[in-house]
Amino acid sequence: MAISASGSLVDADAPAQAGRKQSSRDAHAAAKAFLQTGDLRRAEDAYCSILVRDPEDAQAWYLLAWVCQSSKRLDEAVDHYRQSLRFDSDNPPAWNNLAAALQQLDQPEEAERCCREALRIEPAYADAHNNLGNTLHNRGRYSEALACYERALELEPNRDDIHHNLGNTHRAEGRLAESLACYESALRLSPEHARVNFSRAMLYLQSGDLRRGFAEVRWQYKCEGAIEPFFSGPCWDGSPLDGRTILLHDHQGMGDMLQFIRYAPKVAARGGRVVVACSRPLARILKTCSGVADTFFRFNETPAYDSQRVLMSLPDLFGTTLDTIPATVPYLAADPADVARRGEELGGDSGFKIGIAWQGNPGHNKDRERSFPLDLYEGLSRVPGVRLYSLQKGVGAEQLGGLNGRFDVTDLGSGTSDFLDTAALIANLDLVIAPDTALAHLAGALGAPVWVALPYAPDWRWMLGREDSPWYPSMRLFRQPKWGDWSTVFERMREAASERPAAAWPSSGRGA
Numbered sequence: 145m146a147i148s149a150s151g152s153l154v155d156a157d158a159p160a161q162a163g164r165k166q167s168s169r170d171a172h173a174a175a176k177a178f179l180q181t182g183d184l185r186r187a188e189d190a191y192c193s194i195l196v197r198d199p200e201d202a203q204a205w206y207l208l209a210w211v212c213q214s215s216k217r218l219d220e221a222v223d224h225y226r227q228s229l230r231f232d233s234d235n236p237p238a239w240n241n242l243a244a245a246l247q248q249l250d251q252p253e254e255a256e257r258c259c260r261e262a263l264r265i266e267p268a269y270a271d272a273h274n275n276l277g278n279t280l281h282n283r284g285r286y287s288e289a290l291a292c293y294e295r296a297l298e299l300e301p302n303r304d305d306i307h308h309n310l311g312n313t314h315r316a317e318g319r320l321a322e323s324l325a326c327y328e329s330a331l332r333l334s335p336e337h338a339r340v341n342f343s344r345a346m347l348y349l350q351s352g353d354l355r356r357g358f359a360e361v362r363w364q365y366k367c368e369g370a371i372e373p374f375f376s377g378p379c380w381d382g383s384p385l386d387g388r389t390i391l392l393h394d395h396q397g398m399g400d401m402l403q404f405i406r407y408a409p410k411v412a413a414r415g416g417r418v419v420v421a422c423s424r425p426l427a428r429i430l431k432t433c434s435g436v437a438d439t440f441f442r443f444n445e446t447p448a449y450d451s452q453r454v455l456m457s458l459p460d461l462f463g464t465t466l467d468t469i470p471a472t473v474p475y476l477a478a479d480p481a482d483v484a485r486r487g488e489e490l491g492g493d494s495g496f497k498i499g500i501a502w503q504g505n506p507g508h509n510k511d512r513e514r515s516f517p518l519d520l521y522e523g524l525s526r527v528p529g530v531r532l533y534s535l536q537k538g539v540g541a542e543q544l545g546g547l548n549g550r551f552d553v554t555d556l557g558s559g560t561s562d563f564l565d566t567a568a569l570i571a572n573l574d575l576v577i578a579p580d581t582a583l584a585h586l587a588g589a590l591g592a593p594v595w596v597a598l599p600y601a602p603d604w605r606w607m608l609g610r611e612d613s614p615w616y617p618s619m620r621l622f623r624q625p626k627w628g629d630w631s632t633v634f635e636r637m638r639e640a641a642s643e644r645p646a647a648a649w650p651s652s653g654r655g656a
Contacts, residue, residue, distance in 0.1 A: 168194065168197070168198065168201070171190065171193065171194045171197075172194065172203065172204070174190055175187050175190035175191050175194065175204075175207065176207075178190055179207070179211075184211050184214060184215060187207075187211055188208060188211045188212075191204045191205075191207055191208040191211065192208065195208070200231045201231075202228045202229075202230075202231035202232035202235065202238075203228075203232075205224050205225075205227040205228035205231065206224075206225065206228040206232075206235065206237075206238050206241075208224045209221045209222075209223075209224030209225040209227075209228060209238075209241065209242075209245075210241065212224060213241060213244070213245050218245045218248050218249050219249070221241075221245045222242060222245050222246060222249065225238050225241060225242035225245065226242065229242070234265055235265075236262040236263075236265045236266040236269050236272060237262075237271075239258045239259070239261045239262035239265070239272070240258070240259065240262045240269070240271055240272045240275050242258045243255040243256070243257075243258035243259045243262070243272075243275050243276075243279065244275055244278075246258060247275075247278065247279055247282065250512075252279055252282060252283050255275075255279045256276065256279045256280070259272050259275050259276035259279060260276065262275075263276070268299055269299075270296040270299040270300040270303065270306070271296075273292045273293070273295045273296035273299070274292065274293065274296040274303070274305070274306050274309060276292045277289040277290075277291075277292030277293045277296065277309055277310075277313070278309060280292060281309070281312065281313050281316065284513075284600065284601075284626075284627025284628055285627075286313050286316055286317050286627070289309075289313045290310065290313050290314070293306055293309050293310040293313065294310065297310065302333055303333075304330040304331075304333040304334040304337055304340065305330075307326050307327070307329040307330035307333070307340075308326070308327065308330045308337070308339065308340045308343065310326045311323045311324070311325075311326030311327045311330065311340075311343065311347075312343060314326060315343075315346075315347055315350070315601075316600075316601035317601075318601075318608050318609075320347055320350065320351050320608070323347055324344065324347055327340055327343060327344040327347065328344075331344070338363050338364075338366035338367045338368070338370075339363075339367050339368070341360060341363040341366075342360070342361070342363040342364045342366075342367055344360065345357050345358075345359075345360035345361050345363060345364075346604045347604075348360065349361075349604040349605070350604040350607055350608060351607075351608075352466050352607060354459060354464050354465050354466060354469075355460075355463065355464070355465055357604075358456075358457070358459040358460035358464065359460050361456060361457065361460070362457070371395050372395075373393065373394075373395055373454055374393060374395060374421065374442055375391055375393050375421065375446070375452050376452070377391075377449065377450075377451060377452045378450070378451045378452070379451065379452065379453060380411075380451040380452065380453045380461075381461075382414070382461050382462075383414070384414055384415050385411075385414045385415045385416025385417075385450075385451075386415050386416075387415060387416070387417065388416055388417070388450035388451065389416065389417045389418075389419060389447070389448065389449045389450050389451075390411060390416045390417070390418055390419070390449060390450065390451050390452065390453065391419050391420075391421060391446075391447075391449040391451070391452040391453075392405075392407075392408065392411065392418060392419070392420045392421070392452070392453055392454075392455050392458075393420070393421040393422075393442065393452065393453075393454060393455065394454055394455040394456055396456060397505070397508070397582065398423060398425065398426055398563075398582040398585075399580075399581060399582040399584070399585040400455070400456060401422055401423075401426055401430065401455065402426070402429075402430075402476070402563075402582055402585035402586055402589050403585050403589075403605070403615060404455040404456055404458060404459070405420070405430050405433050405436070405455065405475070405476070405589075406433070406470045406471075406475045406589070407455065407458040407459070407462065407470065408420070408433050408434070408435040408436050409433070409434045409435035409470075409475075410435075410458070410462055410470065411435060411453075411458070412434070412435030412436075412437075413435070417437045418435050418436050418437055419436075419437055419438045419439065419440065419447055419449060420436055420438070420439045420440075421439075421440060421441075421442040421446070422439055422440075422441070422442060423441070423442065424441050424562065425561075425562040425563050426439070426562070426563055427439045427440070427441060427562070428562055428563070428564040429476055429562070429563040429564045429567055429586070430476070432476050432477040432478075432564075433475055433476055434475065466614050469614050469615060471614060471615060471616070471617055473588065473589060473590070473591035473616065473617055473618060474589060474590045474591035475589055476567065476586070476589040476590055477567070477590070478564065478567035478568045478570070478571045478590065479564060479567075479568060482564070482565065482567075482568035483568045483571045483572065485568070486568045486569055486571070486572050487571075487572045490572050493531060493554075494531075495529045495530060495531040496529050496530050496531065496574050496575070496641075496644075497531050497533060497572070497573045497574045497575075498524065498530060498531065498532055498533065498573065498574065498575045498576070498577055498641075499533045499534075499535040499556070499569060499570060499573040499575070499576045499577070499587075500518075500521055500532055500533065500534060500535065500536070500553070500576075500577050500578070501534070501535050501536045501540075501557075501576075501577075501578040501579065501581065501583045502515060502516055502517065502518045502520070502521070502536060502540055502543070502578075502579060503515045503536060503539055503540025503541075503543075503579075504579055504580070504581040505539070505581075506539055510599075510603070513599040513600075513601065514579045514580045514581070514598075514599050515540070515579055516579065516597065516630045517543065518536075518540070518543040518544065518546075518547070518553070519543075519550075520630055520631070520634045521551070521553070521577075521634070522550060522551045523634055523635065523637075523638040524577075524634065524637060524638050524641055525551035525552065525553070526551070526638075527638060527641045527642050530641060531552075531554070532551075532552065532553045532554070533553070533554045533555075533556045533569070533573065534553050534554065534555045534556060534557050535556060535557045535560075535566060535569060535570075535576070535578075535583060536557045537557040537558065537560060537566075541555070541557060541558060556569050563582070563586055566583070566586060567586065567590055570586070570587055570590055570592050571590070571592070573592070574593065575592075575593045575594070575595065576592055576593070576594040576595070577594070577595045577596075577597065577637065578594065578595075578596060578597070579596070579597050579598075580596060580597075580598060580599070580602065580603055580606070584596045584619070585616075587618075587619075588613070588615065588616030588618060588619045589616070591617075591618050592618060593618050593620075594616070594618060594619050594620070595619075595620050595621075595622055595637060595640075596613075596619060596620070596621050596622065597622050597630065597633050597634070597637075598621055598622065598623045598624065598633075599624055599627075600623070600624040600625075600626055600627040600628070600629070601627070602623065606621055611623075622636055622637055
């Protein structure tokens, strides 16, 4: 590792200088020993001590930054990498690691600049080509990302991680055969690589090979940083339950819970009492699913159960294919009294009622791609007869205050407490439009007409090249033609809405 000189010393001080150099070497050796044993806390203390004695020690700043980055303290890591580069600007790994930290902090432009600086210094640096590919991939610049990964593999052809990244970019571009070939190359190098196995499972699902895909979904639990299922105990094997209690659970998002709860009736048909662990907003709506005896908040006291099963593993257990998806809707239901009450509240509103949302959970790793601004609904609001109602709740709802009268949206989302409340609203609307969020799954599970705005590289469940969903018969998919192009999506929606003469549109919702 290159170390920047902090300045020259006079010849008369040579003995003291030699002593300091020896002391510095010893201190670095001790710190390195802590790193090698994984003792990051003591390594951090050691590098801090080195920097107290020599604040211009570039290597100490670099390794302190690495410790912080490994501990997920990214802001500190960025500061320390920059300090290191201040004293040694010709250190490609420092530029590359700084780029990786900036990318995690959602600063892609600066991350790209740092990658390119690393490559300016060392053009044959495979890690920097790979990292630049990651940065470009995350911004939808897929053709450039492919070139970066291919160059990295020319330099280091036996890197399973780079084959994996190349496969991910091919998959984002919809080239599933090329993607699979890359995953297979990675697995020839590392057959037990959990992340690659899981990516291949997602590819199988996206291609419609549900049997093979769901059989390999289990790899997600072996991925680095994966969240283990909350509940343990005997895993149900599909055998008759004979009145025993089975717990269904999942640690995935609420959309997954809404999608896969459809399997509860099949579980109950094996003679068991089905209880479901879920988040609070889902508790009441999931109880409306046939076969579900009870629900409970997963962090509360757990009721007694005899066996358990992760919801997303049920398609594998039941041998689901595209032709055998339990797609009968509705399999969830709104409360009739709530539907009537909401109908009275909206009874005076005429026109074609569209419930809308635009923002997903910002903590989702793909939220930047799937969410879009409320402003995009303006064209739909101009279609004669259309009335827009916001079903947005929480983050994103503040955009309603920024409309300033440009178009009208009636806020309904702020008055809901959970998904059962939202279901009563949906029952009084004629259409729901949403991004790829739990709201879209809810509308589909209720059998309500729903249009879903999808990013260019969609989640596995929406497959490729089709406007319908085998999971939800009442759903229509609107896909971006290129990365980030929401304008075309909403123009197509506006045209689709305009195809129906205003006079033919109902004057009240389906549930009114």
